Amino acid sequence: MTSNRTGTEPAAAVPRPEKNTSSWRRLVGPGIVMAATGVGAGDLITSLNSGASVGLTLAWAVVVGAFIKFLVTEAIGRWYLATGVTPLNGLLAIGRWYIGFFAVFAILVGFFYGGAIASASGLIVNAMFPTLPVWVAAIGVQLIGTLLVWVGRYGFFEKIMSFFVGLMFVTTVGAAIVARPSLETLADGFTPSFGGTGGVFYVLGIIGGVGGSISLLSYSRWAAQHGWSGTGRMRAMRVDLIIGYTMTFVFMVAMMVVGAAFTAGLDGIQGVDGLRAISDPFEAQFGTTAKWLLLVGMFSAVFSSLIGGYNALCNAFTDIVHVARGAATEIPDPEKSKPFRLYLIWMAIPSLVLLTFDAPVVIVLIYAALGALFMPALIAGLLYLMNSRGMPRAHRNKWFTNVAFAGGLAVYAALGVHELMGL
Numbered sequence: 001m002t003s004n005r006t007g008t009e010p011a012a013a014v015p016r017p018e019k020n021t022s023s024w025r026r027l028v029g030p031g032i033v034m035a036a037t038g039v040g041a042g043d044l045i046t047s048l049n050s051g052a053s054v055g056l057t058l059a060w061a062v063v064v065g066a067f068i069k070f071l072v073t074e075a076i077g078r079w080y081l082a083t084g085v086t087p088l089n090g091l092l093a094i095g096r097w098y099i100g101f102f103a104v105f106a107i108l109v110g111f112f113y114g115g116a117i118a119s120a121s122g123l124i125v126n127a128m129f130p131t132l133p134v135w136v137a138a139i140g141v142q143l144i145g146t147l148l149v150w151v152g153r154y155g156f157f158e159k160i161m162s163f164f165v166g167l168m169f170v171t172t173v174g175a176a177i178v179a180r181p182s183l184e185t186l187a188d189g190f191t192p193s194f195g196g197t198g199g200v201f202y203v204l205g206i207i208g209g210v211g212g213s214i215s216l217l218s219y220s221r222w223a224a225q226h227g228w229s230g231t232g233r234m235r236a237m238r239v240d241l242i243i244g245y246t247m248t249f250v251f252m253v254a255m256m257v258v259g260a261a262f263t264a265g266l267d268g269i270q271g272v273d274g275l276r277a278i279s280d281p282f283e284a285q286f287g288t289t290a291k292w293l294l295l296v297g298m299f300s301a302v303f304s305s306l307i308g309g310y311n312a313l314c315n316a317f318t319d320i321v322h323v324a325r326g327a328a329t330e331i332p333d334p335e336k337s338k339p340f341r342l343y344l345i346w347m348a349i350p351s352l353v354l355l356t357f358d359a360p361v362v363i364v365l366i367y368a369a370l371g372a373l374f375m376p377a378l379i380a381g382l383l384y385l386m387n388s389r390g391m392p393r394a395h396r397n398k399w400f401t402n403v404a405f406a407g408g409l410a411v412y413a414a415l416g417v418h419e420l421m422g423l
């Protein structure tokens with residue numbers, strides 16, 4: 001594998017031989033995993049609320065959000081395929097403080113993500129089986145997901161994620177079909193409009209909410225573990241991401257369609273805990289089949305986000321530690337490495353305390369502040385990286401890509417400032 005690194009720079013994971021021979025499996029892989037990871041039950045609830053409030057008039061915002069995340073993830077994949085190392089290796093040139101910022105953010109987001117995803121899991125299982133206490137369901141799903149990430153190699157992990165993507169597609173699209181939206185409603189969704197939603201930041205929030213954040217850094221490692229290396233895989237990588245982010249768009253718009261047709265209303269329904277409040281009126285309007293399509297779709301979203309998010313964050317943290325150490329050896333099996341497994345334990349066990357009480361205010365404020373700064377920092381770093389000498393000239397950003405990156409940076413910077421001002 002070729003690389004532009006110096007003798008002191010750490011290396012990326014060793015690509016594994018690609019065993020899949022079908023054209024479909026050669027083109028589809030980490031992008032599907034990214035789609036399942038980036039769309040959680042909370043995102044689908046947000047889409048339901050948006051659809052109930054303004055119909056599909058903000059579907060265009062989902063397109064913009066998916067496009068920005070596509071550009072960011074494509075740059076991460078392009079850097080890896082062109083240089084043979086993960087983006088964090090290149091971003092180290094900005095300074096160790098930059099990698100340190102990512103490390104602090106990863107530690108905090110792991111704790112809060114673990115607690116939040118366990119709670120969401122428990123609430124959805126309780127909505128499906130009301131006799132099962134939320135905390136019991138939360139701990140049970142958390143343990144199952146953690147075990148799957150602990151013992152599973154990437155190939156096994158990708159198959160599980162592909163299964164849940166398929167299940168999410170069938171259930172969310174099925175729920176949208178059962179809702180029977182009008183053709184006029186569907187057509188209105190792609191005419192740029194703010195829909196009287198109450199401000200630019202509502203729309204920017206939808207744009208920014210598409211896909212993940214720090215989990216995007218795992219794409220280069222997933223590509224390596226999938227068996228991709230070298231510039232010859234550029235086309236496959238882009239097709240993979242187009243399919244993945246198209247699926248993300250379909251999931252979110254399907255829930256907008258359901259929300260637009262849901263006449264019972266979603267006033268005051270915020271977050272996954274709202275599922276229990278809407279499941280009965282949803283069944284009353286659309287029938288038992290529609291209710292279970294919604295609930296199974298939500299469970300698929302939250303469970304795939306759990307195992308996908310855990311794997312993604314563990315990979316990102318492992319890469320951060322690897323780069324910070326300046327290790328000269330490569331990581332053939334990151335899932336078995338000590339940083340990967342210690343971070344997995346950190347997400348799965350201490351975070352369960354969040355099921356019983358609110359986190360300390362200071363930690364919440366630090367987490368919110370770092371979260372508001374993360375995407376602008378990542379996009380700015382990639383904008384530098386993709387135009388630097390470390391990137392082979394043939395694969396550097398073109399002018400229109402730089403313009404699009406600048407637009408994405410402006411969106412996330414505005415959201416970050418808005419979030420910081422609200423602390």
